[in-house]
Amino acid sequence: MSEADSTEQSTADVTREFRAARDFLVAHREDYRTAYRDFKWPVFERFNWARDWFDALAVEQGEVAALTIVEEDGEVNSRTYAELGERSRKIAGWLTEAGLKPGDRVLIVLGNVVPLWETMLGCIRAGAVMIPATTLLTDADLADRIARGNVRAVVTASDETGRYDGIADDCLRVAVGEPVEGWLHYDDFAQYDGPVPDVDTAADDSLLLYFTSGTTSQPKLVEHTQVSYPVGHLSTMYWIGLQPGDVHLNVSSPGWAKHSWSNVFAPWNAGATVFLYNYSRFDAEKMLRVLQTYGVTTFCAPPTVWRMLIQADLSAVEVAIRECISAGEPLNPEVIDQVRNAWGITIRDGYGQTETTAQIGNPPGQPVKLGSMGRPLPGYAIALIDPSTDEIGDDGEICIELAPPPVPLMRGYRDAEELTAEATRGGFYHTGDVASRDEDGYITYVGRSDDVFKASDYRISPFELESVLIEHPAVAEAAVVPSPDPVRLAVPKAYVVLAAGHEPSRELAAEILQFCRDHLAPYKRIRRIEFAELPKTISGKIRRVELRTDEAAKVSAGESTEHSYDEADFKTE
Template structure:
């Protein structure tokens, strides 16, 4: 790729980024005037990241360990280190178009490796360290992996994973594996071997598989690096911010907020590696390191509010949540303590953020906001296939948003299905109000009917989570001879609460007082929840369990509590 081509791609990217920064709190202007840059040639690591270090040498990555030790690397240092690594990897046969399975923790080598692979034009398959040999065998085989880069501690998992792939270990020499530390002797100047086209494959993500075998999501050198301009805009990131995102490597959200979005904004990526979550310790480091921007999944937010949030004297001004919508109690407690409102955002492994509450705009309780600049969203009614005020959240494909995947690798049939009729179909259901705000209803295959009423599991779960005894909840349809189905809640209790009749009565009464009669939780069971490896609840497993338990008119579990078992509820 010539310097002119690199400059053209970088210039269009920078112009689009600067437009969003300029209108960071003016949703109307950002929506109206933003246009996706669409360069034909673009390598984000070479054309964007490396140039930041040339302009100034701010901290790019700040990692604090559980023992309070820390590492801080500038944009320039990471640029040079990734050049060394790219040169060394090339000498070991890692080439353009090859597929590299990358399985590291939140350590400096992870960021170095992503940048180096991008510079080489190598396709990255991110993997969480929680994977076992069976999952890794599937990824190596279906992902057509040519190279594996992992920690020395995890190399043993690959003893049961056949394949002729290069083996590279971080953290010490391992017999039969190349030692990553040797890359430090390579040269600091890197010359690409050719052009990186913007539509070349960059990332292949295995989804977490809540309903089926993980899909293989394909992203390009444009769809994630450029697409995450929307994520930068949602969070409100600016040059000089110190952004903390609680996320594990291997999942798309890590690339969203621990890589592309903050570095698009020239902000610092901050990571706190803890062995066990400790809210007080987290707040201490947020104060000490002056965190200005914070993103966490609902589970972390729910644990965080158990601590005294007011101990954080300089709270971040930008706070967001993603993964699942947050319940109102969490949002209110954070607002009271920090004077800021947590802003939800909606996206998928398949895309950058599509819908969100953006900085400077009113936040409506329960709503995840409005379509982001560059995304045209329709709610498609499933029966008629027409736009409606409630329906499946879909993205218009004309013009196609840059932040959307190419499709599912090696699965043309599934790709065609989700890209049908001029829309990308998310599989999620939402409702839109008169002001254009969209509220999440649930997964299309999670929403069910009871007595001919549509029930959103998320709405009922949000109510249950407001009860102090509930740590987690999942609502699914439980077969009923008259109503077709009734809502049943599977509940994980908070510490100190017993799974007994008294707790069940308290929860059923609590939900009864806060929900319309047709939405009542009429059955519940105290148990652990089945989850994917990324922590998402597998409601499909619970639905199937209910069908099996009640097949042919049979009874439910002996651990199940039913509304009709409590005469005292009839008078309440």
């Protein structure tokens, strides 16, 4: 057998094994017990997702849309599996000819445009390591990522190229849009007719580097391999309930891990269409029309989007949606009820991190317990470990068993061996999130381990209190932190962002505090409230560490803001 025949056979074997794992999960999409018990991660020594899986789909369903993007003005850009396969091969060859080498790191800073997906597939084929990044980065953020990421190539929009002067001068630079002097013009790849690189990447070769959002520290650099996300997102595919032929819309911005989760790997593992709707400002009515017009079958959106959608008349549109997903923060039971009443679908929750794929979730066809993230997903063994005693029980930090490490787990934090060692101590990967598990195995999120605090010797979960706060119609967002107290050590204080149409006032503060007293056990009650904007990371996560520090400083100095209230203020009223 020739070397070429050997490679072809090896590729066929890899494709067949990957397909078998995928088909098993698709076949058992509503049989959680069997899927969890019998699923095994496929094990590869060598793997290149673009060659070993995407190309197989391009042959089988070549004329099926792999990607469809609808613009606000109605313009539609679409690429079939066959087109994306061919275009990404040209891009891989074009970039290689321009000097890109296997292992080179490519910073990709693009919005939801077709070249984003073409570039990612091309980079995988070329053996390059991708660093996806949001278009919202500051100049300092870009400089940090290029330096700490050891970036060798940059792909960005033409009108953003000036931001890279002086920080990426030695990089291979590609401009998407109008030609820019000193930059390769992205559209030129179409004329490339040279050889296509066939980089035979090892399964543990690097593929992706993600800068985490850094809620408590400088962003860490999460490293994923050729299999940890491409193969690992079989768990995400299972959680969402994706099937071949689905049209999947996930509301997420490029540059964050969730975008790769649900806008690249999970839907294309299933053989579904990635569907995007680009808008400058969210409009519930327009989104509903898009869902109806384009036959979206699976829909994933953050709670903020769901809350805005129910302001419109959901029952006025006939949708083809089969699965609804939400993740990331508390979702009001009222929202779940309204969607169920209008569409007959229950929104399902799930949990994962940049460091992993979907670990825990409510898969299709299973009973959903309001407030619970669900149960461990196939391929994950989850333990809850008490941070104080290291005992495994029904309350504690969410940890993943590492005997053996599951395929989707990151390789580690790049250039930070001590952080990796800390995160994987004691035979477990430690997520830093705390949860509880009930008698049926359902896991409910409690909060970040560094956010949970004690008040009068009771452990308080900010997440739990915030979930109650956002039930009040005047509350748009909330963050709960400990406020130092001479008697109780600390008391829960809520920082609240008001919904449109509501203004800060003493009367509203009293109303919200009373609402919390009516809905929380006495030891959990919120005793202080302040109407204020919330500090956030660039990815939108609330920086509670900043609120805690500021609150401690204000209490120590005896300071108070204009819109800050204590429950004691209302005792005599």
